Amino acid sequence: METTEKKIKRSVLKREKRDQRKLEAASGSVKAKLTNVPTSPRKMRLVADLIRGQRVTNALSILRFEAKVGAAKLEKLLLSAISNWEAKNQDKKLEDADLFVKEIWVDGGRILKRLRPAPQGRAHRVRKRSNHVTLVLDSSMGAGEGQESVNTEKETK
Numbered sequence: 438m439e440t441t442e443k444k445i446k447r448s449v450l451k452r453e454k455r456d457q458r459k460l461e462a463a464s465g466s467v468k469a470k471l472t473n474v475p476t477s478p479r480k481m482r483l484v485a486d487l488i489r490g491q492r493v494t495n496a497l498s499i500l501r502f503e504a505k506v507g508a509a510k511l512e513k514l515l516l517s518a519i520s521n522w523e524a525k526n527q528d529k530k531l532e533d534a535d536l537f538v539k540e541i542w543v544d545g546g547r548i549l550k551r552l553r554p555a556p557q558g559r560a561h562r563v564r565k566r567s568n569h570v571t572l573v574l575d576s577s578m579g580a581g582e583g584q585e586s587v588n589t590e591k592e593t594k
Contacts, residue, residue, distance in 0.1 A: 458573075466539055466575040467525055469518035473546050474510055478568040481507040481543045485570065493519060493536040493574065511570065518574045540573040 474481065484507040488496035493515065500512035515538070523531060546567035552560040 465526075466573050467518055467522040469514055469521055469572045469574075471510060471514045471570040471572075473567050474507065474570060475565070475567050476506050476510075477566040478543050478545045480505065481511075481568050481570060484508050484511055485541045485543050488515070488538050489541050491538055493538065496538050511572075514570060514572055518572050522574055534576040536574050536576050538572065539575040540571075542571055544569045544571070 484500070484503060484505050487499055487503065488511065491499065496515060497512065500508045500515065519531070519536070522534070522536060526534070546569050548567070549565040551563045551565060553563050555561045
């Protein structure tokens, strides 16, 4: 019942993931960040899950017609990431690049703490949450593992 595999610490996994992101940033993927968005991270993750792994044109149309709170902000962020890609790759055309949303993650931002009056002289704390969104775009021509996820998604639909 002895296992030879050693359990890896969470801090080591985080460091490896961070180093992987740095390598990908140098290899051609483009990143865009949105900080201190005044909606809760939970609500924003619902919208972010809709566009994860989608092609850019499909993701834009999803966000344009989505009624959820964070859709307009994410649409603006996606357009910003596209313009970052165009600035980085001036010699390539956007139509030929076949961009897709490689990664998108939502982290919690700062929390504003307010007090709301409650019965019998008490007070309840109201936490007004915010979030940070990071979006990574990549072209399917130069992607290794990201290309597989897009292709499998195409086959299932």
